[in-house]
Amino acid sequence: MNPPATQHEPRVVAPTRAAAALAGVLSAAVALGVGEFAAGLLGAESPVVAVADAAVAATPEGLKQFAIASFGTADKAVLVAGVLVVVGLWAAATGLAGRLRRWAGIAGVVVFGLLGALAAATAPAGSPLDVAPPLLAAAAGAVVLPALLTRFGAAGRAPAAGRRGFVLATGAALGTAVVAGGGGLVLQRRLAVADARADLVLPRATDPAPRLPDGADLVGAVDGLTPLITDxxxxxxxxxxxxxxxxxxxxxxxxxxxxxxxxxxxxxxxxxxxxxxxxxxxxxxxxxxxxxxxxxxxxxxxxxxxxxxxxxxxxxxxxxxxxxxxxxxxxxxxxxxxxxxxxxxxxxxxxxxxxxxxxxxxxxxxxxxxxxxxxxxxxxxxxxxxxxxxxxxxxxxxRGWAAEGPIKIASRIDTPVRDVDAGQVVVAGVAWAQGTGIELVEVRVDDGRWREAELSPEVGPDLWRQWYLPVDLDRGTHQVSVRATDADGRRQPEEQAPPFPDGATGWHTVEVQAG
Missing domain, CATH: 3.90.420.10 (Oxidoreductase, molybdopterin-binding domain)
Incomplete structure (x- = not known):
């Protein structure tokens, strides 16, 4: 026979493990919403952004290069998504920890909030206000988690009424998270400077750029070529x-x-x-x-x-x-x-x-x-x-990059990049050698001889030049390579080297399937 519970051992009604994990995730959603609202209200940094910024600073350089190479300009969205996944996993773990011991779950929420506050406090451009949103978020999570765990535990004891309570509690938590988070984003939008930018009138150049010569941009003549000026x-x-x-x-x-x-x-x-x-x-x-x-x-x-x-x-x-x-x-x-x-x-x-x-x-x-x-x-x-x-x-x-980084001679094949019909194919791209300008671009197919490509009119030594060359491709797989030479006679090095620590080198080669 079990001894009766004492006042020092309060009876805990345990939800299922799945319900406990859900309670953790919902409490984290509410906490994030409150954090975003507080950030918008105070004009402080978002807790998610503060943690993501800290993650960027702590990421090894090789992993950063992998992220840039793999995701390009989407690397930040991927990082934020990763932070949210970690938050979700941690939240589920706090729900499970609080299933039988409420204090353990609350402690998990508080620890995560303190980590967020530490990330905000140690940010290079942080302010004291940036610490408030993660702390307020942790406080909200610490209140919501035990309440949800208790409600979800009761649902298992009284199925009919409990299911209604489960649904109501879940809906209330999600609604609070959405309203608070959405309100925070609206408040943060008031700090945006898009309108101020739109109203800004730029001065007229006293020393304007020279007019581009006729035919300077070959985009209209060669499909797939990079524009001379990037939008x-x-x-x-x-x-x-x-x-x-x-x-x-x-x-x-x-x-x-x-x-x-x-x-x-x-x-x-x-x-x-x-x-x-x-x-x-x-x-x-x-x-x-x-x-x-x-x-x-x-x-x-x-x-x-x-x-x-x-x-x-x-x-x-x-x-x-x-x-x-x-x-x-x-x-x-x-x-x-x-x-x-x-x-x-x-x-x-x-x-x-x-x-x-x-x-x-x-x-x-x-x-x-x-x-x-x-x-x-x-x-x-x-x-x-x-x-x-x-x-x-x-x-x-x-982080190990060279102190001074002069840009190296580079050339790139823009087209073709996929399967093509056998016969005459236009190979084209851009090349740049800042400070001197591009004098020569050469193209080679397989092990054939290097052939000189046609260049767009030169505009200036600091602007890349477009190039193109028609080549004949028989049926089969071909390796097409390009190399450039600057106005001082320096040729782009063949040796392949990665970007770290002072910029990549090597001739760009693409594989083309002609059919």
């Missing part, structure tokens, strides 16, 4: 920002600190009023771009030259690095000599005739032709610290 909607995006920063252009300013004789700041209106607004066609490339990859694009950028601005603030000769800071805490280390010596290095605020898209750095970003983006293209720029490479390592250098 902003198609422009590649590689950064660590899970949530795109929203910077009010009327409040934006750039702080110049460190090794300047006259450190200070400059506003967007002051940049717009400068007499040296320039417009340039420049190709940008991500260092993560594989041979033949698509992490490269060209735009017509509008901005002010970086070198003269640095000199006005009195950049000191000993400062060999510009540590550029993004509003999200990212740091990009740019060689000072590149900023001073490369005439078209700029603080850009326009892209293809419009203000920068928000996801591409609005309102101001860096553009330095000839350098991979990880050492030159800081987006959502808010600070430039003049320092030295010996004194400080930027974000990517801390």
């Amino acid at each position: 902003a909607a198609d422009f590649y995006r590689v950064d660590t920002a899970i949530q795109v920063p929203q910077l009010d252009p009327s409040r934006w300013s750039l702080t110049l600190s460190g090794m300047f004789d006259r450190p200070g700041s400059i506003t967007l209106a002051e940049l717009f009023d400068r007499p040296d607004v320039v417009e340039r066609d420049i190709t940008l490339t991500c260092v993560s771009n594989e041979v033949g990859g698509t992490l490269a694009g060209t735009a017509r950028w509008l901005g002010v030259p970086l070198g003269p601005l640095l000199q006005e603030f009195g950049i000191r000769s000993g400062a060999d690095q510009l540590l550029c800071r993004s509003s999200d805490g990212m740091t990009i280390g740019t060689p000072t000599r590149a900023a001073l010596d490369i005439a078209d290095a700029m603080l850009a605020f326009g892209m293809n005739g419009e203000p920068l898209p928000v996801e591409h750095g609005f309102p101001v970003r860096m553009v330095v032709p000839g350098l991979y983006g990880y050492v030159s293209a800081c987006k959502w720029l808010t600070g430039i610290e003049a320092t030295t490479f010996d004194a400080q390592d930027a974000y990517w250098v801390q």
Whole structure:
């Protein structure tokens, strides 16, 4: 005979394991909804974003490269989905832990909330307010979980009434999660700067880009060829920002600190009023771009030259690095000599005739032709610290990438990429060699001789060139390769090397099946 329960041993009505796991997941959904609502109400960072940002920082470099290579610009969505899966699994585990011991489940919720608060507190650009949403989310989960477990346990004791209670409790939890989360997203939307961007009037370039020569873009003549100028909607995006920063252009300013004789700041209106607004066609490339990859694009950028601005603030000769800071805490280390010596290095605020898209750095970003983006293209720029490479390592250098990243000669086959009819086939693509420009592109089929391709008219040394070559393909499988030579006579190296640590090399080769 079992002894009667005492006041120190309260009777726990245990739900089934499946119901307990569901209770954990539902309580997590409510917690996430409350966290999003709190973030929107306070203008703080989303708890999910805070955890995802921490996951990015902790991810080994090889795994990051795998994610970029596998998922491309969808890598952030995949990461957030992964975080939600982990939250779901943890939530189910807390429900099971609380099945017989409520305190164990509550402890699991609290621990996860504290981890979220720690992620928010240690974020490079975090604020004290960012800690509140995960803590409030944990509090909500700690209240909802035991209530659901008790309700689901009662459902097993009284089937008829219990089923109704089960359905009502599940619906109430889901409804709370949806209303709170949706309300949070609505509140967060008030911080968006899309309207401010749409209202922004860009200054006219005092030094406009030259008109493109007739026939400069061969897209209309060759199917499948990459356009000479990339549409902003198609422009590649590689950064660590899970949530795109929203910077009010009327409040934006750039702080110049460190090794300047006259450190200070400059506003967007002051940049717009400068007499040296320039417009340039420049190709940008991500260092993560594989041979033949698509992490490269060209735009017509509008901005002010970086070198003269640095000199006005009195950049000191000993400062060999510009540590550029993004509003999200990212740091990009740019060689000072590149900023001073490369005439078209700029603080850009326009892209293809419009203000920068928000996801591409609005309102101001860096553009330095000839350098991979990880050492030159800081987006959502808010600070430039003049320092030295010996004194400080930027974000990517801390993770093993080279301190300086000149872009290597590259060429890519855009078409054909699939099965083709036997006979004459047009092979075409793009090639770039920044600072010097492309002089020659050659194509080889199988083990045949290298043949010179036709090039689009040259626009400038910092803009890629399109190329094409008709070739005859017999029935069967063929290997088509391309290589480029720059205006200084340097040929693209054949040796295959991965992007890490300073950019990929090798001739792009595609397999084509002619039938």
